[in-house]
Amino acid sequence: MHESPASSLRSRLLRTVTLAWRASPFALVAMVLAALLAGAAPTGMAWYARRVLDGVARGERQVVLVGIVAEAVLLFLTYVAGGLNQFATARLRLTLGFLLQRAILEKAIAVPYACFEDAGFYDALTRARREAVGRPVALLAGFFAMVQAFAVLAGSAALLFRFSPLCTLAILLAALPSFFTETRFATAIFRLQNRRATEAREQAYLEQVLTRDDHAKEVRLFGTGPTFLERARRVFSLVFEEDQALARRRLLVGLGADLVALALFYAVYVSVAFRALAGALTVGDLGLALVTFKQGDGALKQALGGLRGLYMDQQYLGNLYGFLDRPVPAKRPLLPASRVREEKEQGLRFENVGFTYPGAKRPALLGVDFFLAPGKKLALVGENGSGKSTILKLVAGLYEPTEGRIFLDGRDLSAWDPEALRARLAVVFQDFVRYQLPVRDNVAPRAAEDAVPDELITRALARSEAGPIVRKLAQGLDQRLGKWFPGGVELSGGEWQKLALARAFLREQADLLLFDEPTAAIDPAAEAALFARVRSETEGRMAILVSHRFSTVRLADEILVMEGGRVAERGDHDALLGAEGRYAALFRLQAAGYR
Numbered sequence: 001m002h003e004s005p006a007s008s009l010r011s012r013l014l015r016t017v018t019l020a021w022r023a024s025p026f027a028l029v030a031m032v033l034a035a036l037l038a039g040a041a042p043t044g045m046a047w048y049a050r051r052v053l054d055g056v057a058r059g060e061r062q063v064v065l066v067g068i069v070a071e072a073v074l075l076f077l078t079y080v081a082g083g084l085n086q087f088a089t090a091r092l093r094l095t096l097g098f099l100l101q102r103a104i105l106e107k108a109i110a111v112p113y114a115c116f117e118d119a120g121f122y123d124a125l126t127r128a129r130r131e132a133v134g135r136p137v138a139l140l141a142g143f144f145a146m147v148q149a150f151a152v153l154a155g156s157a158a159l160l161f162r163f164s165p166l167c168t169l170a171i172l173l174a175a176l177p178s179f180f181t182e183t184r185f186a187t188a189i190f191r192l193q194n195r196r197a198t199e200a201r202e203q204a205y206l207e208q209v210l211t212r213d214d215h216a217k218e219v220r221l222f223g224t225g226p227t228f229l230e231r232a233r234r235v236f237s238l239v240f241e242e243d244q245a246l247a248r249r250r251l252l253v254g255l256g257a258d259l260v261a262l263a264l265f266y267a268v269y270v271s272v273a274f275r276a277l278a279g280a281l282t283v284g285d286l287g288l289a290l291v292t293f294k295q296g297d298g299a300l301k302q303a304l305g306g307l308r309g310l311y312m313d314q315q316y317l318g319n320l321y322g323f324l325d326r327p328v329p330a331k332r333p334l335l336p337a338s339r340v341r342e343e344k345e346q347g348l349r350f351e352n353v354g355f356t357y358p359g360a361k362r363p364a365l366l367g368v369d370f371f372l373a374p375g376k377k378l379a380l381v382g383e384n385g386s387g388k389s390t391i392l393k394l395v396a397g398l399y400e401p402t403e404g405r406i407f408l409d410g411r412d413l414s415a416w417d418p419e420a421l422r423a424r425l426a427v428v429f430q431d432f433v434r435y436q437l438p439v440r441d442n443v444a445p446r447a448a449e450d451a452v453p454d455e456l457i458t459r460a461l462a463r464s465e466a467g468p469i470v471r472k473l474a475q476g477l478d479q480r481l482g483k484w485f486p487g488g489v490e491l492s493g494g495e496w497q498k499l500a501l502a503r504a505f506l507r508e509q510a511d512l513l514l515f516d517e518p519t520a521a522i523d524p525a526a527e528a529a530l531f532a533r534v535r536s537e538t539e540g541r542m543a544i545l546v547s548h549r550f551s552t553v554r555l556a557d558e559i560l561v562m563e564g565g566r567v568a569e570r571g572d573h574d575a576l577l578g579a580e581g582r583y584a585a586l587f588r589l590q591a592a593g594y595r
C-alpha cells in the first residue's frame with residue numbers, strides 16, 4: 001500500500017521524535033523551547049517597535065524607553081534560543097546518530113549471510129548508513145525551524161489583521177506557489193538519487209579501489225589508477241549532468257514562485273502606505289507594517305525551506321526506517337519431528353543435495369551425496385568453480401540447499417539451533433579475515449566476553465604452527481597487527497593464515513572442522529608439520545578439507561572429486577589412483593611438477 005506523503009511525513013516524524021527522546025530527552029526539549037522562543041519573540045519585537053514609534057510621535061519618553069528595553073530583551077532571547085538550538089542539535093546529531101548506526105549494525109548482524117551477496121540488500125544498507133547520521137536530526141531541525149517560522153508568520157498575520165484581513169490573506173497566499181514547487185522538486189531529487197544508488201555505490205567503490213592499502217600494490221603494478229579514475233569520472237559526470245538539469249529547472253520555477261510572493265507582499269505594502277498617507281494609520285502602524293513585512297518575508301522563506309527539507313528528509317528517512325523494518329527470518333523451531341531422519345545416526349550426511357545461488361542461472365551443486373562418520377576426514381578436490389566452497393558454506397549453515405537435505409547427527413541442519421550448530425563448527429574460509437587488532441583478538445575475537453585465558457590462545461597458536469610468529473612480536477599477544485593503525489605489524493600471507501587456523505583450533509569443543517584451502521599460503525615444510533598436527537588434533541572429530549595439494553588430500557579417509565557441481569569420483573587416495581580416472585591424472589600432474 002502506498003502512503004500519502006503527508007501521512008508518511010507524520011509517521012516518520014513521530015518515529016524520529018520518539019527515537020530522539022530515547023537518544024537525548026534534554027536535547028529534544030531544548031529544541032522545542034528554542035523554537036517556541038524564537039517563534040514568539042519577533043511578534044513581540046514588532047509590537048514594541050510600533051509602541052516606540054508612536055511614543056516618539058506623541059513625545060512619551062517612558063513608553064519609548066520601555067519599548068526599546070523590551071525589544072532588546074526580546075532580541076537577546078532570540079540569541080539565547082539560537083545558541084540553545086545549536087547546542088541541542090549538535091548533541092542530538094551525535095546521540096541519535098549513534099543510536100541509529102547501532103540499530104543498523106544490529107540488523108546487519110541479524111540478517112542471513114545470503115543478504116550480503118545480494119546487491120539490493122547492499123544498496124539498502126549503504127543508503128540506510130548514509131542517512132543515519134544526519135538525516136533524522138535534519139528532519140527534526142527542519143520541523144522545529146518550520147514551527148518557528150509559522151509562529152512568526154502567524155504573529156505577523158495577526159498583527160496585520162488589524163489593518164486589513166485582506167493583507168493577512170495575501171501574506172498567507174504568497175506562500176502557496178513556492179510550497180508546491182518546492183515539494184515537487186524535493187520528490188524529484190529524491191527519486192533521482194534513489195534511482196542512482198547503484199551508480200553512487202559504484203563511484204564509492206572505485207574511489208575505494210584507488211585508496212585502499214590492500215589494493216594499492218595492484219593499482220600501481222597493473223597501472224590501473226588512471227583507468228579507474230576515468231571510470232569514476234564517467235560515473236560522476238553522468239550523475240552531475242542529471243543533477244544540473246534538475247537544479248536548472250528548479251532555479252527557474254523557484255524564481256517564478258518567488259516573484260508571485262514578492263508581488264503579493266508589495267501590493268500589501270503599497271496599500272498600507274497609501275492608507276498611512278491618507279491619515280488612516282499612525283506612523284507606528286506603518287512601522288509595524290514594515291517590520292512585519294520584513295519578518296513575514298523572512299519567516300515565509302524559512303517556513304518554505306523547512307517544509308522542503310522536511311519533505312525531502314522524510315523520504316530519505318523512508319530508506320533508513322525501511323531498512324530497520326526489514327523482517328529478519330524467525331529462528332526455526334528446534335527439532336520438528338519431520339526433520340529427523342534417523343534419531344541414532346551420528347555424523348554428517350548429504351542426501352542428493354543441490355544448490356543454486358540466489359539469482360544464479362546454473363546450479364553450483366547437483367545431486368551431492370556423502371556421509372561423514374564421526375572422527376573421519378573428507379577431502380574435496382576439483383577445478384576452480386566446481387562447488388567445493390559451496391559445500392562448506394552449506395555445512396556452515398550460511399545457505400540452505402535448494403534441493404535435497406543435509407543431516408547432522410540425524411537431524412536436518414536447518415532444524416538445528418544456530419547457536420548449537422555454531423558451537424560444533426570451526427571454520428577457516430579461503431577469504432579469512434585479517435583483523436587489524438592485537439594477536440589475542442585475531443585468535444579469540446570474543447576473548448573478553450568469553451573470558452578466554454591466554455594459555456588457551458597460546459595453545460591454539462602452537463597447534464597452527466604460529467607460536468614462533470608471536471614470539472617474534474615485541475608485544476606478544478598484545479601486538480596490534482596490520483598497517484591500518486599506529487604501531488601495527490604486518491604479517492605475511494602465510495602468517496595471517498596460521499592465525500586464522502589458530503582461531504579455528506581455539507574452538508576445542510567443535511567437532512566439525514571445515515577448512516577451505518587452509519594452507520594455500522603456507523610453505524610445504526610448515527604444511528607437513530601442520531597436517532601431522534591437524535590429524536592428531538582432530539582425532540575423533542570430523543573434518544572437511546578443500547585443498548589443491550594432493551600431499552594433504554591423500555591423508556583423508558574419503559576424497560570427493562568435484563566436477564561442475566557433481567561428484568565425479570570418490571574413494572580414498574589409493575582407490576582413486578587405482579581407478580586411473582581424473583584424480584589419478586591430476587595427482588600425477590602435480591607429482592611431476594614437484595620432481
Ligand SMILES: Nc1ncnc2c1ncn2[C@@H]1O[C@H](COP(=O)(O)OP(=O)(O)OP(=O)(O)O)[C@@H](O)[C@H]1O
Binds near residue numbers: 357385387389
Ligand atoms: N556468491 C555466489 N553467488 C553466485 N554464484 C556463486 C557464488 N559463489 C560461487 N558461485 C558459483 O558457484 C560455483 C561454485 O563455486 P565454489 O566457490 O563452490 O567453487 P570452488 O570449487 O570452491 O572453487 P575454487 O577452487 O576456485 O575455490 C561457481 O561456478 C561460482 O561461479
